[in-house]
Amino acid sequence: MAQTPSLLTSKPDAKAIPIRIVDAEMLAEKPADIQAWAKASRFKGEAGEFLRIQGKNGVGEVLIGTGGEPLTPWSLADAVTNLDEGIYALEGASADECEIAGLGWCLAQYRFDRYRSYENTGPRTLIVPESTDIATIERAVASISLVRDLVNTPAEDMGPADLQDTAEALVEEFGGTCETIVGEDLLDENFPAIHAVGRAATEGREPRLIDLRWGEEGPKLTLVGKGVCFDTGGLDLKPASGMLIMKKDMGGAAHALGLARLIMASGLKVQLRVLVPAVENAVSGNAYRPGDVIATRKGLSVEIGNTDAEGRVVLCDALALACEEKPDLLMDFATLTGAARVALGPDLPATYANDDALWGALENAAKEAQDPLWRMPLWAPYDAMLKSEIADMNNTADGPFGGSITAALYLQRFVEKSVPWVHFDVFSWMPSAKPGRPKGGEAQGLRACYDALKSFLKLDA
Numbered sequence: 001m002a003q004t005p006s007l008l009t010s011k012p013d014a015k016a017i018p019i020r021i022v023d024a025e026m027l028a029e030k031p032a033d034i035q036a037w038a039k040a041s042r043f044k045g046e047a048g049e050f051l052r053i054q055g056k057n058g059v060g061e062v063l064i065g066t067g068g069e070p071l072t073p074w075s076l077a078d079a080v081t082n083l084d085e086g087i088y089a090l091e092g093a094s095a096d097e098c099e100i101a102g103l104g105w106c107l108a109q110y111r112f113d114r115y116r117s118y119e120n121t122g123p124r125t126l127i128v129p130e131s132t133d134i135a136t137i138e139r140a141v142a143s144i145s146l147v148r149d150l151v152n153t154p155a156e157d158m159g160p161a162d163l164q165d166t167a168e169a170l171v172e173e174f175g176g177t178c179e180t181i182v183g184e185d186l187l188d189e190n191f192p193a194i195h196a197v198g199r200a201a202t203e204g205r206e207p208r209l210i211d212l213r214w215g216e217e218g219p220k221l222t223l224v225g226k227g228v229c230f231d232t233g234g235l236d237l238k239p240a241s242g243m244l245i246m247k248k249d250m251g252g253a254a255h256a257l258g259l260a261r262l263i264m265a266s267g268l269k270v271q272l273r274v275l276v277p278a279v280e281n282a283v284s285g286n287a288y289r290p291g292d293v294i295a296t297r298k299g300l301s302v303e304i305g306n307t308d309a310e311g312r313v314v315l316c317d318a319l320a321l322a323c324e325e326k327p328d329l330l331m332d333f334a335t336l337t338g339a340a341r342v343a344l345g346p347d348l349p350a351t352y353a354n355d356d357a358l359w360g361a362l363e364n365a366a367k368e369a370q371d372p373l374w375r376m377p378l379w380a381p382y383d384a385m386l387k388s389e390i391a392d393m394n395n396t397a398d399g400p401f402g403g404s405i406t407a408a409l410y411l412q413r414f415v416e417k418s419v420p421w422v423h424f425d426v427f428s429w430m431p432s433a434k435p436g437r438p439k440g441g442e443a444q445g446l447r448a449c450y451d452a453l454k455s456f457l458k459l460d461a
Helices: 032-040 095-107 134-152 160-174 192-198 246-266 311-323 338-344 356-369 380-386 403-412 446-456
Strands: 017-022 050-055 058-065 086-091 124-127 177-182 208-214 220-225 227-231 271-281 329-334 350-353 421-425
Touching (some): 086 095, 095 124, 095 134, 134 246, 160 208, 160 271, 192 208, 192 271, 208 246, 220 246, 220 311, 227 246, 227 311, 246 271, 311 329, 311 403, 329 446, 403 421
Parallel strands (some): 017 058, 017 086, 086 124, 220 271, 220 329, 227 271, 329 421
Antiparallel strands (some): 050 058, 208 271, 350 421
């Protein structure tokens, strides 16, 4: 994992460069020379602005503007990427504010350096109050960095077997078990939909179902993540431009594994299960075809209206398996539809919940953590759009409308009504860099999900 550790400390250092939060009103109270330098630098104390003040031996202090608004996870992020290696002290902020801003301080220093070298500027360490929960911040940073690393890795090095290796590495680090059903064994174990989508892949990249378990006490929590390690579109082939970032189509699996890491590292008292149907949607002579009718674990037959709607096909077998144990909470993550991005853009995960209390927990957690989610409707009348003339259902809707909703309704058919369930249609990608969030793989809603599941499941930890 590329994240550098120990970027936060509560240990005082007399040589630390102070960072002070200011707005226009506070700036007006600064000494005249600082005001003059700020004016010359066009620094007004607005959100996203920062200003280095020269001291006797280099930078003497750093001013960061907020525009009078509360600190966000990204308030310090732009500044930290432009600061030199060293130790800095955030002054005048509470422990809660430091926990919010400290997250961005660390994430801004993330680098994906597996394939290229970066100029080593060295770590920028931030001193925060002793009451700041540094361990919680670092666990979140490690989990988010894991998601970023997995999504950023090209498909050549992040195939189904590599996702399996990631799950097994988590078990090695935190305990638990990990079992995997591979290739033709999927048919023997009644996972025909996963097999159908992934059977065209080459040797060594066979489809598989990864099944991780951890914890023996507490409520049952199951996470399911779409692990399409590369999506050509299948025989309904994507154009070249559509394939450029399809290494990210396993972003749902990355989210499930990242959240699992956060849960395990935090020692939550849950019976955790993580299911990742891992496949490559490849093209070959035995690829599944438009018009095929495939079986599923639940017994529903599915007509394939489009081979590029493969994510829901692999997920349905995993969701059916998850519900056989009647978990107290079921969460699935998937880079499922372009329609969600048309509706909500790249930053907001489309969120579908079959339980209002569950959504309430998610909504509250998203606001508190400043980790946005957006609820979308499981609009029952649209379910008719999935009708097939020859099978129980089609994997695509009849018509161009409501694509993210109909995809969620497809998944809902494989979830038992008694199981509290939430589906996240995530993008898992930053199309352009923002403070603390470089272009590339990104975790979305991860911290909100963690806080919400603790609340919904009434966990003490």
